[in-house]
Amino acid sequence: MAEPLLQATAVECAYGASTVLFGVYLAVGAGEVVGLLGRDGMGKTTFIRTLMGLKAARAGEIGFASQLVSGWSPGRIGRIGLALVPEGRQVFANRSVDEYLTALRARRNGHAHGAAWDSRRVYELFPRLAERKRNLGSQLSGGEQTMLAIGRAMVTNPKMMILDGVTEGLTPLIREEVWHCLRQLRAEGLTLIVVDKCVNRLVEIADHRLILERRRVAWRGSSAQLQADPTVWHRYFGV
Ligand SMILES: Nc1ncnc2c1ncn2[C@@H]1O[C@H](COP(=O)(O)OP(=O)(O)OP(=O)(O)O)[C@@H](O)[C@H]1O
Numbered sequence: 001m002a003e004p005l006l007q008a009t010a011v012e013c014a015y016g017a018s019t020v021l022f023g024v025y026l027a028v029g030a031g032e033v034v035g036l037l038g039r040d041g042m043g044k045t046t047f048i049r050t051l052m053g054l055k056a057a058r059a060g061e062i063g064f065a066s067q068l069v070s071g072w073s074p075g076r077i078g079r080i081g082l083a084l085v086p087e088g089r090q091v092f093a094n095r096s097v098d099e100y101l102t103a104l105r106a107r108r109n110g111h112a113h114g115a116a117w118d119s120r121r122v123y124e125l126f127p128r129l130a131e132r133k134r135n136l137g138s139q140l141s142g143g144e145q146t147m148l149a150i151g152r153a154m155v156t157n158p159k160m161m162i163l164d165g166v167t168e169g170l171t172p173l174i175r176e177e178v179w180h181c182l183r184q185l186r187a188e189g190l191t192l193i194v195v196d197k198c199v200n201r202l203v204e205i206a207d208h209r210l211i212l213e214r215r216r217v218a219w220r221g222s223s224a225q226l227q228a229d230p231t232v233w234h235r236y237f238g239v
């Protein structure tokens with residue numbers, strides 16, 4: 001088997017004396033889509049922030065694109081092609097959509113995956129954003145801010161994108177637009193980790209799923225296995 005694009009080995013995350021996660025193993029191959037599930041407060045964001053270098057792991061190793069990136073700064077990890085669409089979107093209020101997407105082009109990765117992404121392609125993906133080109137971040141709806149946050153990650157031309165709960169708080173219609181976009185990114189061969197509470201959509205889009213519960217990985221398997229096992233559904237999602 002080819003070397004995974006991202007590999008987390010025995011990763012342990014803690015805030016002070018409280019351990020949030022321990023013994024997390026995750027390997028994501030190029031072009032794969034992994035869904036990360038778990039109830040509120042199970043450590044999904046903490047794990048992702050650790051992968052991105054935004055939080056130091058207490059133990060374990062993280063490898064990305066054939067390099068050991070544990071201890072690297074988020075900027076350095078971003079430059080070798082790992083992009084994050086963070087929880088809560090975090091777009092700047094006082095920049096226009098167009099400024100956002102062009103400013104970030106400067107930071108693009110030379111050796112990125114597939115065709116180069118620029119603002120034009122982002123606007124093709126999200127026509128709604130094209131109409132809001134001159135709007136400031138503060139003048140966008142939640143859904144438009146989400147699209148901008150995804151676009152901002154795209155124009156850095158990442159090898160892999162991690163999306164942390166991006167459909168949360170959106171109307172059903174906008175949510176479907178976001179899932180449509182993720183399906184397109186998947187079809188382009190982009191490697192993804194998608195954190196979301198919508199199990200049904202995740203099952204459709206992801207090859208593998210990881211369920212975090214009580215400080216550890218409680219379940220992992222393929223989409224087909226998850227769908228075939230009602231006890232897993234019942235136990236982790238209460239349905
Ligand atoms: N900065 C922090 N300091 C201390 N504890 C924290 C901090 N951030 C998160 N925690 C705790 O760590 C645990 C995991 O939180 P985390 O945000 O990673 O969960 P999550 O799975 O992303 O939750 P959600 O589904 O609500 O987004 C929670 O118990 C939370 O209270």
Ligand SMILES: [Mg+2]
Nearest residue numbers: 044045087165
């Ligand atoms: Mg979270």
